[in-house]
Amino acid sequence: MIRPLAITVALAATPAAAEFVIEEGTFFVMHRDYHHKTNSFTDRAPEGEGDGCFQITRVDLPGKSIDFTLVSGTITPWWSDGETFHPGFQNAFVPAIGFMENNPDAAWTDLLHEILKTVPDCAPPAS
Structure with a gap:
């Protein structure tokens, strides 16, 4: 069954939209930003997160959690109060409250x- 949101998202996606593969070992970068107040996307990484390249280390879809590690680059996400994270930093994706409230029928x-x-790999840090 195709969800109405999936159709809307597919129609709104740019031709350059990239695929994201959810499986252990996948390397990825952030390439768009989501704004929960307007329920819209910007075609660039969130401020402070564009230099990071990550790898998925564990996938638990029923448990609604995807663990990942920063492999290269540094990030200073909005939620870190100015703290910069370096390779080795670990975190997890869980359902985003704002996105789920705005899109109740979405996965x-x-x-x-x-x-x-998804990217083929993460470039090693420059020395």
């Missing part, structure tokens, strides 16, 4: 498919 991973892009 919790739909947001990830919109804002993340």
Whole structure:
């Protein structure tokens, strides 16, 4: 069954929209930003997160959690109060409250498919 949101997201996606594969070992970067107040996307990584390249380390879709590690680059996400994270930093994706409230019929991973892009690998840090 195709959900109405999936159709809307597919129609709103740009031709350059990239695929995001959810499986252990996948490398990815952030390539779009989501704004929960307007329920819209911007075609660039969130401020402070464009230099990071990550790898999925564990997938638990029924448990609604995807663990990942920063492999290269540094990030200073909006929620970190100015703290910069370096390779080795670990975190997890869980359902985003704002996205789920705005899109109650969406799967919790739909947001990830919109804002993340799978890449072949992460470049090693520059020395």
